[in-house]
Amino acid sequence: MGKINAVITGIGGWVPTYILDNEEMATLVETSDEWIMERIGVKTRHVLKPQEGVGTSFMMKKAVKQLLDKTGANPESIDAVLVATTTPDYHFPSTASLIIGEFGMKNAFGFDMEAACAGFLYAMETGANYIRSGRFKKVIVCGGDQMTSITNYEDRNTCPIFADGAACVMLEATEEEYGLMDSYLRVDGKGYDLLHKAAGGSALPSSHETVDQRLHYVYQEGRSVFKHAVTNMADSVEQIINRNNLTKDDIAWIIPHQANVRIESAVARRIGVEEDHVMINVDHMANTSAGTLPLCLWEYEQQLKKGDKLIFTAFGAGFSWGASYMIWGYDGSKYADNPAEFYKEGQISREEWYTKRGIQF
Numbered sequence: 180m181g182k183i184n185a186v187i188t189g190i191g192g193w194v195p196t197y198i199l200d201n202e203e204m205a206t207l208v209e210t211s212d213e214w215i216m217e218r219i220g221v222k223t224r225h226v227l228k229p230q231e232g233v234g235t236s237f238m239m240k241k242a243v244k245q246l247l248d249k250t251g252a253n254p255e256s257i258d259a260v261l262v263a264t265t266t267p268d269y270h271f272p273s274t275a276s277l278i279i280g281e282f283g284m285k286n287a288f289g290f291d292m293e294a295a296c297a298g299f300l301y302a303m304e305t306g307a308n309y310i311r312s313g314r315f316k317k318v319i320v321c322g323g324d325q326m327t328s329i330t331n332y333e334d335r336n337t338c339p340i341f342a343d344g345a346a347c348v349m350l351e352a353t354e355e356e357y358g359l360m361d362s363y364l365r366v367d368g369k370g371y372d373l374l375h376k377a378a379g380g381s382a383l384p385s386s387h388e389t390v391d392q393r394l395h396y397v398y399q400e401g402r403s404v405f406k407h408a409v410t411n412m413a414d415s416v417e418q419i420i421n422r423n424n425l426t427k428d429d430i431a432w433i434i435p436h437q438a439n440v441r442i443e444s445a446v447a448r449r450i451g452v453e454e455d456h457v458m459i460n461v462d463h464m465a466n467t468s469a470g471t472l473p474l475c476l477w478e479y480e481q482q483l484k485k486g487d488k489l490i491f492t493a494f495g496a497g498f499s500w501g502a503s504y505m506i507w508g509y510d511g512s513k514y515a516d517n518p519a520e521f522y523k524e525g526q527i528s529r530e531e532w533y534t535k536r537g538i539q540f
């Protein structure tokens with residue numbers, strides 16, 4: 180038997196229908212559409228209705244259902260479900276276990292991986308290694324977050340950036356030269372002061388005091404994080420290009436983490452790739468953390484061609500970052516679906532959303 184590669188054979192995705200636009204954002208904090216468009220490039224963002232018991236798994240189950248429908252995979256044929264998220268439904272049990280239970284994947288194991296915005300990159304490499312071992316044939320890798328559950332709508336530095344959404348891919352074995360070829364993954368452990376959520380873990384368990392101090396929300400020093408993000412994403416893409424003997428002209432698509440359109444542009448400029456070879460959906464999806472990379476794939480699937488050379492790159496808390504090189508394994512047009520069709524469910528009224536978030540309406 181030849182070398183086994185792990186190739187993506189389908190994508191599922193889902194984002195909530197409720198759209199929070201910049202005009203509405205400007206009623207929550209002192210900001211404006213002009214500022215947000217100029218500094219971030221986000222126009223609208225999807226937010227999940229925060230009803231009792233609904234969290235990240237709600238979105239992921241919809242994405243996985245779509246993936247199973249599209250690929251025709253029998254749930255019992257799934258060997259593993261790996262979930263990249265920073266906003267799991269619970270500390271335990273894992274989000275992966277909720278998905279496995281939902282679909283009766285009785286031959287599967289699964290677990291959650293937390294590497295913030297770099298999570299999907301890490302989970303994809305982990306899933307690929309299970310496939311490469313030869314013992315596992317079908318692995319679902321999910322990435323997604325309900326970032327609005329940890330976003331402080333009193334902090335204008337962070338709240339315009341984040342949103343909710345989830346997507347997933349099916350990884351399968353092939354002996355052909357397609358799939359995930361290489362990954363360059365790094366963590367430096369230096370990012371806590373600049374990007375964290377302080378409370379709710381074992382270091383600072385939840386208490387009245389931590390809630391009063393709003394320590395259960397994302398804290399970010401944006402300008403510093405921005406610089407680290409651009410440098411590390413561009414450097415890791417360069418590493419991947421060089422060690423795989425690629426040239427810039429070989430690359431069909433760069434798929435960067437969607438945090439800020441200025442980051443995407445700066446990374447493209449530093450690598451020397453034209454922006455029409457960069458997947459960008461931050462303008463209407465915002466930053467869904469571990470969801471950004473698979474949601475890009477989901478939206479651009481129809482444009483992907485068998486043999487396309489893709490480079491993923493992400494950066495997040497930790498700091499953690501990296502890049503992966505993939506040779507795409509199918510023509511996206513083989514699935515004639517329209518992602519917008521799946522936006523339809525999950526309606527919520529404006530009043531309900533505000534009330535659940537503790538915002539006076």
Ligand code: UT7
Nearest residue numbers: 210211214218219296335336401402404405408438439495
């Ligand atoms: O996904 C994980 C990794 N995260 C990222 O990659 C995010 C990286 N950082 C960023 O995307 C940007 O740094 C931000 C979008 C967070 C902030 O943009 P910035 O251009 O770096 O702004 P800044 O923080 O340097 O603030 C500039 C000014 C400040 O006012 P002064 O002090 O110059 O008077 C802020 O108070 O803009 C002000 N400001 C705002 N003004 C209107 C900050 N947020 C807002 C706002 N509306 N929402």
